[in-house]
Amino acid sequence: MTETTAPVFVSQIELARDLKLTDRRIRQLVDERILPRARDEGYDLELSRQRYQLYTRGTDRDWDRCFDEAEDLARVAGELNDRAFEDDAGLDDVKAASIAIQRSTVLMSFLTAAKSKSQPERELFWKIWDREEGQALGALFARAMKLMGKTHLRTDEGELIEIVPAEKRVAKKRSGRPKAHRPGRRTKSSSQRR
DSSP states (O other): OOOOOOOOEEOHHHHHHHHTOOHHHHHHHHHTTSSOOOBTTBEEHHHHHHHHHHHHHOOHHHHHHHHHHHHHHHHHHHHHHHHHTSTTOOHHHHHHHHHHHHHHHHHHHHHHHHHOSSHHHHHHHHHHHHHHHHHHHHHHHHHHHHHTTEEEEEEETTEEEEEEETTSOOOOOOOSOOOOOOTTOOOHHHHHTO
């Protein structure tokens, strides 16, 4: 039985030192989706090493293993996503599906970056992966809210600002048109100030 160790997270400077690259090159490789993006804790050191080594020195056999891993991750992500929407699913099921979908998408983005023949081809597939991930995660988020008994979300220009419990009523905006301000008419309070 193999024991899995917790990932080690490092700063961009530490990652650059480890891979013998400049900070700027690390940023470029992240933007190109060769290296995974940093989390709050930093860069996943082992995953970054693996991706960089595969990208720079990977054999055909190494790439075949990576494609097999991508297929396995996509299958598992699909199964976990289906499980998250079953009647007896819980928040842990939703979280597992979310993590699996994100891992699968990151790997597909890496393969697209490394194996596409042109930048327009990369951008096309990245848009597809990003859209698919966004839709799947949005559905999982809604599922989690339903499981927690919260069904209304209040947003401000796309940013979540409040989750409203289902039992609270959300005030409806008045549908009437606002009264137009007529120039030249002064209200009593404004005329008294003069």
